[in-house]
Amino acid sequence: MGRWSRLVAHPLxxxxxxxxxxxxxxxxxxxxxxxxxxxxxxxxxxxxxxxPSREYVAYANNRNPAPDRISFETGDAQRLRFADATFRSxxxxxxxxxxxxxxIALKEMCRITVPGGLISAAVxxxxxxxxxxxxxxxxxxxxxxxxxxxxxxxxxxxxxxxxSQLWKQGGLKDVREQPLNxxxxxxxxxDYWQPFxxxxxxxxAYARSLDAGPLERLSDELKVRLPxxxxxxxxxxxxxxxxRGRVPVSEQP
Numbered sequence: 001m002g003r004w005s006r007l008v009a010h011p012l013x014x015x016x017x018x019x020x021x022x023x024x025x026x027x028x029x030x031x032x033x034x035x036x037x038x039x040x041x042x043x044x045x046x047x048x049x050x051x052p053s054r055e056y057v058a059y060a061n062n063r064n065p066a067p068d069r070i071s072f073e074t075g076d077a078q079r080l081r082f083a084d085a086t087f088r089s090x091x092x093x094x095x096x097x098x099x100x101x102x103x104i105a106l107k108e109m110c111r112i113t114v115p116g117g118l119i120s121a122a123v124x125x126x127x128x129x130x131x132x133x134x135x136x137x138x139x140x141x142x143x144x145x146x147x148x149x150x151x152x153x154x155x156x157x158x159x160x161x162x163x164s165q166l167w168k169q170g171g172l173k174d175v176r177e178q179p180l181n182x183x184x185x186x187x188x189x190x191d192y193w194q195p196f197x198x199x200x201x202x203x204x205a206y207a208r209s210l211d212a213g214p215l216e217r218l219s220d221e222l223k224v225r226l227p228x229x230x231x232x233x234x235x236x237x238x239x240x241x242x243x244r245g246r247v248p249v250s251e252q253p
Contacts, residue, residue, distance in 0.1 A: 005094055008182055009033050013038055018045065023047075024048070024090065025089075025090040028050070030051055032070070049073070077105040078099065090113045093121070094123060096123055123241055129237055129238065132238060140206060179240070179241060181237065185234075186235075189222075
């Protein structure tokens with residue numbers, strides 16, 4: 001998902017209305033796509049990224065273009081090590097649905113963000129306009145009952161209104177939700193297909209679990225369903241749902 005998270009990072013940046021300076025937190029920073037996109041135009045902003053994967057953190061640090069302003073470390077979104085009100089803003093890209101208890105994580109983000117600061121997140125529209133995965137799972141379900149059970153359309157927080165409901169449950173104010181739309185261009189069927197064979201994510205894990213025969217049937221079914229051009233390239237739309245809300249400011253007695 002790294003190359004696509006880079007594309008979603010830019011519309012999310014426009015939506016979350018980041019400060020020009022100070023310190024912000026990227027929860028579930030992965031390969032660093034969002035942190036890098038945010039820091040590049042904001043020369044006075046410092047970005048801290050946390051991720052539970054040591055491999056991702058090492059990868060992000062190795063390709064970090066501005067280690068004086070961007071840093072990555074291992075961490076659990078449900079138990080942030082930072083003191084209260086450490087960050088001016090906190091955000092998360094395409095990972096909130098994977099957190100075991102997202103409400104606890106949201107409350108932790110509220111705790112470490114200054115009163116009045118914005119907290120934002122985005123999650124793929126797995127059941128609708130995230131066509132790369134929608135087509136994959138529709139094809140999988142057509143050849144294997146197990147595909148329907150594992151379909152990512154069942155992912156939490158991926159349907160309209162679910163993120164904003166969580167944000168309101170977490171006590172945030174001025175909650176707003178909107179879709180983020182991008183286009184994914186694939187140069188060939190292999191450009192689309194090969195990443196699934198690496199085994200990452202639910203779709204990749206499913207593909208890796210198939211024997212040679214079912215895997216070939218899945219590949220053939222995808223070729224029928226994808227809008228392959230004569231040259232082999234094609235474009236798929238993709239949508240993520242984004243939410244933002246403001247940490248409440250305590251009323252003075």
